[in-house]
Structure formats: structure tokens, C-alpha cells
Amino acid sequence: MNHPIIDETHDTARQSWVEAAQDHADFPIQNLPLGIFSREGQTPRGGIAIGDMILDLPSLTLTGLLKGEALDAASTGMNKTLNALLALGPAPRGALRRQISALLEKNSPHRREIEPLLVPMADARMHMPAFVPDYTDFYAGIHHATNIGKLFRPDNPLLPNYKHVPIGYHGRASTIRASGAPVTRPSGQTRAPDAQAPSFGPVKRLDYELELGVWMASGNALGQPIPIADALDHVAGLTLLNDWSARDVQAWEYQPLGPFLAKNFLTTVSPWIVTMEALAPFRRRQPPRAKGDPRPLPYLWDDSDQRRGALALDLEAYLSSVKMREAGMAPLRLSHGPASNMYWTIAQMVAHHASNGCQLQTGDLLGTGTISGPDDGSRGSLMEITRNGKQPVSLPTGETRTFLEDGDELMLSGRFVAEGAIPIGFGPCIGTVQPALTAPASR
Amino acid sequence: MNHPIIDETHDTARQSWVEAAQDHADFPIQNLPLGIFSREGQTPRGGIAIGDMILDLPSLTLTGLLKGEALDAASTGMNKTLNALLALGPAPRGALRRQISALLEKNSPHRREIEPLLVPMADARMHMPAFVPDYTDFYAGIHHATNIGKLFRPDNPLLPNYKHVPIGYHGRASTIRASGAPVTRPSGQTRAPDAQAPSFGPVKRLDYELELGVWMASGNALGQPIPIADALDHVAGLTLLNDWSARDVQAWEYQPLGPFLAKNFLTTVSPWIVTMEALAPFRRRQPPRAKGDPRPLPYLWDDSDQRRGALALDLEAYLSSVKMREAGMAPLRLSHGPASNMYWTIAQMVAHHASNGCQLQTGDLLGTGTISGPDDGSRGSLMEITRNGKQPVSLPTGETRTFLEDGDELMLSGRFVAEGAIPIGFGPCIGTVQPALTAPASR
Numbered sequence: 001m002n003h004p005i006i007d008e009t010h011d012t013a014r015q016s017w018v019e020a021a022q023d024h025a026d027f028p029i030q031n032l033p034l035g036i037f038s039r040e041g042q043t044p045r046g047g048i049a050i051g052d053m054i055l056d057l058p059s060l061t062l063t064g065l066l067k068g069e070a071l072d073a074a075s076t077g078m079n080k081t082l083n084a085l086l087a088l089g090p091a092p093r094g095a096l097r098r099q100i101s102a103l104l105e106k107n108s109p110h111r112r113e114i115e116p117l118l119v120p121m122a123d124a125r126m127h128m129p130a131f132v133p134d135y136t137d138f139y140a141g142i143h144h145a146t147n148i149g150k151l152f153r154p155d156n157p158l159l160p161n162y163k164h165v166p167i168g169y170h171g172r173a174s175t176i177r178a179s180g181a182p183v184t185r186p187s188g189q190t191r192a193p194d195a196q197a198p199s200f201g202p203v204k205r206l207d208y209e210l211e212l213g214v215w216m217a218s219g220n221a222l223g224q225p226i227p228i229a230d231a232l233d234h235v236a237g238l239t240l241l242n243d244w245s246a247r248d249v250q251a252w253e254y255q256p257l258g259p260f261l262a263k264n265f266l267t268t269v270s271p272w273i274v275t276m277e278a279l280a281p282f283r284r285r286q287p288p289r290a291k292g293d294p295r296p297l298p299y300l301w302d303d304s305d306q307r308r309g310a311l312a313l314d315l316e317a318y319l320s321s322v323k324m325r326e327a328g329m330a331p332l333r334l335s336h337g338p339a340s341n342m343y344w345t346i347a348q349m350v351a352h353h354a355s356n357g358c359q360l361q362t363g364d365l366l367g368t369g370t371i372s373g374p375d376d377g378s379r380g381s382l383m384e385i386t387r388n389g390k391q392p393v394s395l396p397t398g399e400t401r402t403f404l405e406d407g408d409e410l411m412l413s414g415r416f417v418a419e420g421a422i423p424i425g426f427g428p429c430i431g432t433v434q435p436a437l438t439a440p441a442s443r
Numbered sequence: 444m445n446h447p448i449i450d451e452t453h454d455t456a457r458q459s460w461v462e463a464a465q466d467h468a469d470f471p472i473q474n475l476p477l478g479i480f481s482r483e484g485q486t487p488r489g490g491i492a493i494g495d496m497i498l499d500l501p502s503l504t505l506t507g508l509l510k511g512e513a514l515d516a517a518s519t520g521m522n523k524t525l526n527a528l529l530a531l532g533p534a535p536r537g538a539l540r541r542q543i544s545a546l547l548e549k550n551s552p553h554r555r556e557i558e559p560l561l562v563p564m565a566d567a568r569m570h571m572p573a574f575v576p577d578y579t580d581f582y583a584g585i586h587h588a589t590n591i592g593k594l595f596r597p598d599n600p601l602l603p604n605y606k607h608v609p610i611g612y613h614g615r616a617s618t619i620r621a622s623g624a625p626v627t628r629p630s631g632q633t634r635a636p637d638a639q640a641p642s643f644g645p646v647k648r649l650d651y652e653l654e655l656g657v658w659m660a661s662g663n664a665l666g667q668p669i670p671i672a673d674a675l676d677h678v679a680g681l682t683l684l685n686d687w688s689a690r691d692v693q694a695w696e697y698q699p700l701g702p703f704l705a706k707n708f709l710t711t712v713s714p715w716i717v718t719m720e721a722l723a724p725f726r727r728r729q730p731p732r733a734k735g736d737p738r739p740l741p742y743l744w745d746d747s748d749q750r751r752g753a754l755a756l757d758l759e760a761y762l763s764s765v766k767m768r769e770a771g772m773a774p775l776r777l778s779h780g781p782a783s784n785m786y787w788t789i790a791q792m793v794a795h796h797a798s799n800g801c802q803l804q805t806g807d808l809l810g811t812g813t814i815s816g817p818d819d820g821s822r823g824s825l826m827e828i829t830r831n832g833k834q835p836v837s838l839p840t841g842e843t844r845t846f847l848e849d850g851d852e853l854m855l856s857g858r859f860v861a862e863g864a865i866p867i868g869f870g871p872c873i874g875t876v877q878p879a880l881t882a883p884a885s886r
Contacts (some may be wrong), residue, residue: 258701
């Protein structure tokens with residue numbers, strides 16, 4: 001099951017009787033991502049996105065149209081999280097996809113029974129798709145690691161372990177929220193470069209980080225590694241992830257144990273899980289290592305994975321200030337680049353994480369780390385774009401930005417694009433910066 | 444409620460009708476710690492330790508002897524974790540303590556009704572006391588930070604942020620286990636100092652770290668800091684914590700984002716939570732900062748806390764090898780020192796953690812970081828004791844140790860001792876090292 005088959009659900013000719021699914025940027029019938037939604041006064045439940053609608057999974061189970069594993073999978077949609085569905089693994093997830101694709105397909109004889117089960121996205125609120133037992137953030141974007149390294153060590157930006165170890169660290173599971181959650185500017189302890197003593201107050205260098213999130217379908221028993229050849233069987237799908245960061249806190253706190261309060265005030269994910277089945281047509285051979293780069297150790301090396309460890313996925317970040325929105329201006333694209341800028345594959349991250357026996361669990365979220373490209377225009381954080389605040393970005397209003405200001409709206413976007421496949425996307429991953437709760441310059 | 448009153452439950456003259464509670468090193472009637480236990484074939488449930496017995500909380504609720512808040516608190520003992528009990532906070536926890544202390548007291552008229560509800564510890568298995576949503580490890584042991592720093596930076600062992608910031612980082616919640624869980628030697632990627640390339644195999648520098656664990660009773664809403672004056676109201680109690688560490692993995696992986704696989708294969712805690720009420724007589728004025736040390740920023744400074752932020756608590760670590768156990772020898776004490784070697788108080792750690800709005804939750808576990816003293820004999824890890832493997836420890840069998848070997852049993856112990864109070868303790872925190880699952884020298 002490492003490589004879900006490209007089957008009739010991916011047919012470029014397949015269309016849905018849901019009108020808005022035709023040419024939908026994110027949710028054509030070829031996508032069918034999983035999420036948790038609620039209508040006003042309803043408890044959250046499982047759903048599948050199609051165009052501008054959500055198919056209500058618990059209601060679908062009552063129609064008698066789903067069979068076997070697909071029915072088992074949809075029945076978990078009565079829960080407030082997708083953990084039980086994710087835990088079922090690839091086969092029931094694939095069966096659910098195939099049966100729902102057939103029901104939503106233009107020539108389905110069941111349109112009349114399904115249509116009443118569709119909820120307009122405009123009437124629904126999206127929630128976190130799953131409970132997250134543990135959250136880990138990797139550092140797989142080699143150009144990000146290089147860009148950040150250059151700011152501190154111009155002659156030797158990449159550390160000696162980078163091309164051997166998929167570097168990662170533990171993040172905070174309790175502060176992950178679905179797209180739209182307010183980004184309250186945190187306060188923190190910082191020391192200005194010219195100051196003798198640190199002070200406490202609202203952070204001044206609030207930043208975003210453009211990442212992918214990886215949802216674990218199933219884990220491993222404590223002490224039992226996950227072989228790399230099996231790693232993707234443990235993955236349910238992907239989302240966009242914004243690892244909001246307070247650079248001024250980070251600079252002062254991170255030695256010697258890594259980022260802590262600089263990152264754990266909020267992490268935002270797009271609420272729809274694009275499944276491994278949906279993204280099968282977009283898996284690509286991993287770009288070859290640069291000449292002289294080490295071959296990964298055997299526990300991180302799998303030829304079949306390396307053949308298809310990369311993703312044909314374009315990533316973007318957009319900023320709009322209050323003034324831009326008031327003037328009706330389009331958001332400014334801050335960055336644009338391919339996900340192939342990851343040095344380590346998702347399978348390598350999973351295998352590395354469990355290589356010491358560390359227990360992964362259903363619903364665990366892995367961040368890839370910031371995905372930047374090698375060039376201007378493809379840098380996945382303001383710290384990189386503005387060279388740590390030295391080269392401000394100009395907005396179409398004449399405003400400038402070094403870091404995020406109150407009222408700024410930051411949106412991540414990702415689109416799988418490949419020849420011979422209908423493009424699919426994640427839907428938005430948005431956050432708007434709110435002023436700090438109390439704003440003493442220093443307490 | 445910041446400072447639970449020293450009341451009749453702490454009376455030095457108070458004795459229990461449970462014989463073994465008299466002069467019990469850990470569990471006299473003055474302690475009454477909370478835990479989760481099971482008998483064979485039973486589901487886990489809440490209990491309170493008294494001497495060598497466990498008082499079964501669910502059964503106690505059926506006697507009609509508990510009233511009001513104490514009954515509410517005990518009723519949560521039907522759950523498999525103490526999270527619901529912890530979430531009730533200090534007042535019900537204190538009421539439960541007072542009513543149970545009265546029932547177990549020598550002159551209680553209810554001995555006949557309570558005695559059948561006692562389960563011998565020898566017949567019970569202890570479990571994790573609570574589900575841990577998130578685990579954070581601090582670095583509050585200043586002599587540990589100095590000792591480790593000296594190994595790498597002899598002239599400047601403490602980093603500039605140490606005396607301003609209670610340094611911490613996120614650990615792995617999924618791999619925390621109660622005392623007794625096997626310590627399977629992990630495998631990992633390491634690079635020997637003389638090697639060109641890294642290799643993968645069983646770690647060679649397996650170490651322990653002597654820490655305290657802090658159990659959170661209640662947390663905070665996302666975005667809402669916890670003022671330091673309120674911080675201890677959010678704490679339920681303490682345990683011992685062993686932060687097992689693979690030093691060879693740590694040295695190779697930790698730059699730039701901190702420890703990851705070097706630490707997340709296992710963390711062991713003592714299974715009984717010694718409550719804030721039980722340790723009230725052992726709270727002490729925090730030792731004054733050394734001359735020239737900075738005064739903490741206001742968000743980390745509370746006079747009332749500083750008066751009683753330290754603990755009259757002796758901590759020890761013991762090692763016994765297979766040969767020592769076969770020869771019937773007593774374990775070797777590796778270290779012994781007071782918990783007052785923490786530079787930051789528990790209240791400071793909690794207030795700092797939430798100062799950026801990071802959401803803490805019931806059941807969250809905070810490690811203090813390794814607590815070492817300034818002298819030989821009080822160092823809380825083998826890395827410190829053996830100067831990173833350069834000065835082996837001699838065992839009474841003639842064996843030597845630089846780091847832990849397969850079969851070694853490592854035990855942490857902690858005892859609250861103060862004039863005018865009956866000493867109390869945590870019970871053991873033990874782990875025995877098991878061979879790596881598969882042992883290729885390098886794959």
C-alpha cells in the first residue's frame with residue numbers, strides 16, 4: 001500500500017454533479033479531503049469536501065449506500081475528531097474515497113439521495129481534523145536551513161549533521177489550531193542587541209513559516225522502529241502548516257535547548273486532510289542529491305520511496321494589511337516555490353522519528369519545517385525575505401514590512417499540479433494578527 | 444490557596460491504624476499521595492498510598508464516609524487516570540486529604556469499614572497517574588547547566604540567558620512511563636569523534652538524569668498568561684522523573700534545534716503524586732541569588748513565592764549492576780543532594796511557560812531539568828559524574844561504569860525532610876536497562 005494506485009478516482013475526465021466542483025482550485029472530485037465541521041448549534045462531525053460543499057459523513061452512513069470498509073470508515077465520522085478514521089489505515093480510507101467518488105460522480109444514480117446531505121461550506125465552521133497527541137517539527141527545507149544559517153554563520157551556513165540527520169524537535173500540541181484562529185501577538189522576554197538587560201513585552205518580530213503538516217494514521221509500539229519501506233503506510237495525508245514564530249524571543253531563548261516560547265503560542269493548520277490516495281498522481285522521484293552529498297544511512301534509504309518521495313506541489317504565502325483590505329487590494333504574494341525544496345522525504349522523517357523506538361500515535365502531527373527555495377521570491381518566512389529585518393518588503397499601499405504587524409492577514413496556499421492530473425489543493429490556512437492582550441513596553 | 448495551611452494532617456504525633464505507615468520512609472499518614480493502580484484482572488483506578496497499602500478510592504466512595512468536595516474528588520477515582528481529580532484543583536484535593544487522614548488516623552471509629560478497602564501494594568501494579576497532554580522539560584538545575592557547560596565551554600559554562608530565562612524545551616508525552624517500565628537501549632545515529640561519517644546502531648552512552656516532575660492541576664486558556672502569584676494554584680504535586688538520555692545521539696543531533704531522539708525514547712516517573720498539601724511543611728525560602736545575579740523580571744518575581752519557592756527535599760540516585768544484585772550487594776549511591784540546587788522555582792517555570800499565552804492543561808508534566816549540586820557526589824547524571832566518560836565510576840564488584848550497561852538498574856529516590864515534620868517520600872523511580880532490540884554495530 002506504499003503507493004496507492006492511480007485509479008478511476010483520479011480520472012481527469014471525471015466530473016461531479018456538484019456544480020462548484022468543476023475546475024475548483026482545491027476541491028474537485030479528484031481530491032475529496034477529510035475534515036471535521038459543524039453547523040451552528042451542531043456538534044462537530046466528519047465530512048468530505050467537494051467543491052464549495054461538505055458531504056456529511058454520519059448522515060451518509062444512514063443511506064445504506066456505503067458498503068464494507070467504506071461504511072466502517074464513514075461511521076467514525078460521528079466522532080468529534082478523525083482519529084478513529086485515521087487509525088483504520090489506508091485500505092478503509094481508500095475504500096471510502098472510491099465509493100464516495102462514485103456517489104458524487106456526474107452519472108451516479110444516487111444524486112437525489114446524496115444532495116440533501118451536502119452542507120454549504122459557507123454555513124459550516126471547520127475544526128481541528130484530529131486530536132494531536134504529540135507534535136514534532138522537522139527542518140527538512142534545506143534552503144531555509146541555509147538561509148537562516150547564513151544570517152548567523154555566513155561562511156558555514158549548514159551544520160555538519162544536516163545532510164545526515166533529518167533534524168527535528170518537539171513542538172507544543174496544545175496550541176495547534178485550525179485556519180482562522182486569531183493570532184494574538186504574544187508577549188515574551190527578549191534582549192535587544194544594544195541592551196544590557198532583557199525586558200518583557202509584546203514581541204516585535206512576529207513571523208510566519210510556510211510548512212507542510214503530516215498527519216499520522218497509525219503509530220508504533222514503544223521500542224519498535226518503523227522501517228522506512230513501511231513509513232508511508234503510517235501516514236494519512238497532508239495539510240498546510242504555519243509555524244508562527246517570535247524571532248526576538250527565539251534569538252534570546254534558544255540556546256542551548258532549541259525554540260520554546262518563540263513557537264509554542266500558536267501553530268495554524270489548514271483544516272482539510274488531503275489524503276495519500278488523493279495525492280498519488282503528484283508523487284515524484286526525489287531530485288538526486290547534489291554531487292558530494294552523502295548517501296543516507298540504510299535506515300533512511302529506500303529506493304522505492306526515493307523514486308516517489310517528492311511532491312509536485314506549489315506553495316505560496318500571501319500577506320494583506322488592514323489598509324490593503326480597506327482599499328480592496330489583492331493580497332501580496334510573499335513567496336512561491338515547489339515542495340521539492342525539502343531535502344528529506346516524509347518517509348525519511350517518519351522512519352527517523354521512530355528509529356530509536358519513540359512511539360508515534362494516530363493523530364500525531366509532523367511539520368516539515370519551513371520550505372524555502374534557493375532564490376528571492378521563494379523564501380518561506382519574513383526573516384529570510386527581509387534578511388532578518390534589514391530589507392523591508394514594500395506593500396502596494398506604500399507601507400513596508402519587516403515582520404508582521406497587528407491586523408496583518410497571512411495566508412498559506414498549496415496546489416498539487418502535474419501533467420495528466422486535475423490539480424487539487426488544501427484550502428486556505430489563514431491567520432490574522434491581533435494586538436497583544438496587554439501591552440506594557442516592559443513589566 | 445497558594446500556601447496550603449499546615450494543619451492537623453501534618454501533626455507529627457498523628458499515627459495511622461495501618462501498622463506499616465508508622466515510620467514509613469515514604470508513605471506515613473502525613474503523605475497520602477495520589478496514584479492509579481490495578482490488581483490482576485482489574486481495570487486501573489484511583490488510590491491513595493498509606494504505608495505498604497493502597498486505599499481504593501472508588502470503593503471508598505461507596506461507604507458514605509466521605510462528604511462534599513472530598514466525595515466529589517474521590518468519585519473521579521473510577522477513571523483510569525487522575526486527570527479529572529487533578530482538574531478539581533486545590534480545595535477538593537485538600538478536603539479529600541483531610542477526610543482520608545481522619546479515617547486512617549489511629550483513633551478513627553471507622554477502621555472496620557476502611558480496612559477491607561486497603562489493597563497491599565505487593566498485589567498491585569502502578570500505572571501512569573495521569574494522561575499527559577504535553578510534556579516540557581526545564582533546565583533549572585544551575586549546577587547541572589554549569590557542569591555540562593564546562594565540558595564544552597570551560598571558560599564560560601553558563602550561557603548569557605541562563606539567569607534571566609527559565610530555559611525549557613518540549614519533550615515527548617507519548618513515551619512517559621511509570622517506574623518499572625523496561626529501559627530498552629535505543630539505537631540511533633551517532634558520529635564518533637574520530638569518524639568521518641556517522642553510523643547507526645545501539646547507543647553507547649546511555650545515561651540517566653535525576654529530576655523532579657511537576658503535575659499540572661489546571662491550565663489556562665490559549666493566550667491568557669498565568670500570573671506568578673497564581674502559579675502554584677495550578678500545580679497538583681510532584682514526582683521523581685528520570686530523563687533517560689543517549690549522550691552520543693545528543694552530541695550529534697542537538698544543533699541547532701535541541702535534544703530530540705536522544706531523549707524521547709523513554710521518560711520514567713515515580714507513580715505517586717505527592718500533593719502540594721502534603722509537602723506544605725517542606726517549603727522553604729528560596730536561597731538568595733548570588734551577589735551580582737540579576738533580579739528576575741517582574742513576571743517571574745513574586746515575593747511570597749520567593750519566600751517559599753524552595754523545597755527541603757533530598758534527592759538520590761542509586762545504581763546496581765547484574766553482578767551486584769547477584770552478589771546481594773546494596774545499590775551504589777551515585778549522587779545525593781538537595782533540591783534547593785534549582786535556580787528557578789516551580790512557580791517561575793509555570794509563569795514563564797504561560798507568559799506568551801501558551802496553553803497549559805490538566806495533566807501536563809513539567810520536568811525541572813537535572814538537579815545537581817556544586818560538588819562531587821551531588822551530580823545528577825553519569826555525564827557529569829564521569830566527566831563525559833573520562834573518569835569511570837568503580838562499583839563494589841570491581842566493575843566500572845562510564846555510562847549505563849545492559850542489566851544496570853537505576854533508582855531515583857527523594858525524601859522531604861524538615862525539622863518539626865514527619866519525613867515523606869515519593870516511592871521508587873526505577874528502570875532496568877534492556878539490550879537493544881536488534882544490535883547491528885552499524886546498518
